Amino acid sequence: MDGLRAAFAAETFKLWKKKKIIAAAILSILAVLVGQLAVAVVNASLGLRVVGSGEFPLIVLSFCGYTVFPLFVIFAAADMFNGEVSAHTMKLALTRPVSRFGVFSAKVGALAVFIAANLLFVLALSLAAGIAFNPSSLGFGGLIRVAVAYAVTFFPVFVFGLLVVLLANLVRGGLAVFFLSILLFVGFHAAGLFFSRFESFLVTSMFDWYRHWIAESVNLAKILRQALILLGCGMMLFAAGFWLFDRKEL
Amino acid sequence: MGAAIEIQGLTKLYRNGRGIRDLSLAVEEGEIFGFLGPNGAGKTTVMKIMTGLIRPDAGDVKLFGASVLGDFARAIRPVGCLIETAEAYEYLTAYENLKLAARFYPDVDDRRIDECLELVGLLKYKREKPRRFSLGMKQRLGIAQAILSRPRLLILDEPLNGLDVEGMIEMRRLIRRLKEEEGTTFFISSHLIHDVELTCTRIGVVYEGRLLGTDTTENILANHSSLEHYFVSEVERGGRA
Numbered sequence: 001m002d003g004l005r006a007a008f009a010a011e012t013f014k015l016w017k018k019k020k021i022i023a024a025a026i027l028s029i030l031a032v033l034v035g036q037l038a039v040a041v042v043n044a045s046l047g048l049r050v051v052g053s054g055e056f057p058l059i060v061l062s063f064c065g066y067t068v069f070p071l072f073v074i075f076a077a078a079d080m081f082n083g084e085v086s087a088h089t090m091k092l093a094l095t096r097p098v099s100r101f102g103v104f105s106a107k108v109g110a111l112a113v114f115i116a117a118n119l120l121f122v123l124a125l126s127l128a129a130g131i132a133f134n135p136s137s138l139g140f141g142g143l144i145r146v147a148v149a150y151a152v153t154f155f156p157v158f159v160f161g162l163l164v165v166l167l168a169n170l171v172r173g174g175l176a177v178f179f180l181s182i183l184l185f186v187g188f189h190a191a192g193l194f195f196s197r198f199e200s201f202l203v204t205s206m207f208d209w210y211r212h213w214i215a216e217s218v219n220l221a222k223i224l225r226q227a228l229i230l231l232g233c234g235m236m237l238f239a240a241g242f243w244l245f246d247r248k249e250l
Numbered sequence: 251m252g253a254a255i256e257i258q259g260l261t262k263l264y265r266n267g268r269g270i271r272d273l274s275l276a277v278e279e280g281e282i283f284g285f286l287g288p289n290g291a292g293k294t295t296v297m298k299i300m301t302g303l304i305r306p307d308a309g310d311v312k313l314f315g316a317s318v319l320g321d322f323a324r325a326i327r328p329v330g331c332l333i334e335t336a337e338a339y340e341y342l343t344a345y346e347n348l349k350l351a352a353r354f355y356p357d358v359d360d361r362r363i364d365e366c367l368e369l370v371g372l373l374k375y376k377r378e379k380p381r382r383f384s385l386g387m388k389q390r391l392g393i394a395q396a397i398l399s400r401p402r403l404l405i406l407d408e409p410l411n412g413l414d415v416e417g418m419i420e421m422r423r424l425i426r427r428l429k430e431e432e433g434t435t436f437f438i439s440s441h442l443i444h445d446v447e448l449t450c451t452r453i454g455v456v457y458e459g460r461l462l463g464t465d466t467t468e469n470i471l472a473n474h475s476s477l478e479h480y481f482v483s484e485v486e487r488g489g490r491a
Contacts, residue, residue, distance in 0.1 A: 006353040088337045095301045096354045097327040249304040
């Protein structure tokens with residue numbers, strides 16, 4: 001357990017020290033700023049309040065959920081696995097007193113922290129922007145609604161991250177993993193459109209499952225079904241990713 | 251003193267037919283064991299299996315009684331290693347690289363990190379990132395990482411690579427000092443016969459994936475005109491067998 005804790009601390013520290021964190025922050029800020037600018041232009045030209053401070057973070061979430069979040073998950077996961085193998089630094093992690101399962105779990109744990117931090121950052125930023133432009137329309141209930149939407153979005157993004165981790169252990173090059181992940185992301189969306197009966201089994205179709213959580217009437221059965229599908233996918237992807245990682249020869 | 255390393259029937263064959271075959275060996279605590287062989291003989295393969303970087307097709311390695319295959323974390327805890335090239339996280343400073351490694355060893359503090367950097371002559375560069383380091387400096391940082399936890403066993407793959415003459419002399423001095431003061435066991439691979447002769451107390455010759463023989467440096471030099479002569483005679487004997 002000490003080894004796992006140390007490995008997790010080390011992986012999180014490495015992630016923190018990389019430039020990708022700064023890039024993720026800058027891109028997140030840009031996404032929020034562009035969104036706010038678009039809303040302000042629409043509001044001004046129509047003379048209406050199209051989006052209130054409570055809705056703005058949700059609009060940002062629906063945009064970032066399909067762009068910024070998956071993109072940086074791909075970057076981070078590919079870097080953690082393919083990047084370290086190609087830089088020959090993976091052997092530093094693997095020759096410490098911790099099992100391969102510990103190293104793999106620590107990397108996945110650090111990826112989870114990265115996703116959570118990215119979501120939290122965008123939440124804070126979009127809330128601040130929403131409140132700054134429309135200070136009166138966000139109540140406590142609205143705040144909870146927004147927080148729940150961001151919190152539950154963590155799960156599909158994390159499961160998508162596990163899919164990228166699997167690819168990163170399957171394919172040698174980081175660039176190949178990047179393009180393959182994007183292809184899969186787009187492919188899953190296209191498959192969801194053409195085969196709508198199977199859509200709920202595709203991880204990417206759940207990126208907007210937060211809508212079920214914050215709907216006027218909450219459909220618990222649907223939420224439970226999707227949560228179980230996410231859990232199942234997550235467990236299978238974690239196990240398959242570890243199976244490949246455990247067999248990796250450096 | 252017990253065995254620091256027990257290698258039993260180790261086999262690992264690559265697709266190209268190279269690798270190691272049924273290699274067995276024991277290294278006692280306190281020895282400086284030199285693993286001598288030409289490039290491609292299988293030295294690094296053995297060391298990679300010892301440090302869990304690759305799995306053998308057959309056989310096992312025990313480090314201080316713990317199996318690398320069965321209980322890796324326990325087996326590797328008293329071990330420091332430097333395999334192939336010395337690598338470091340280039341986006342971290344020398345200090346941060348060692349600090350990262352120190353997280354795995356509760357008794358390693360900042361003073362120990364400074365001590366290791368001092369030992370390898372990198373203390374004044376502790377806030378610099380290794381991307382600006384020369385090959386020799388990277389090698390020194392790799393050595394600092396390997397000795398950081400005060401390991402009972404050091405597995406060093408070609409530790410003199412990239413070092414200048416002064417660096418080589420310092421490295422030999424460091425190895426002898428660690429053996430004498432801390433009783434550290436060494437398992438060193440090299441293709442440089444002269445360096446092995448100067449550093450090691452016992453020598454094993456590996457050739458085309460097979461261990462041809464082991465003997466103490468003292469015996470070898472008493473029975474042969476030089477280590478080079480011993481190496482050639484072992485290879486010839488192995489070739490005939």
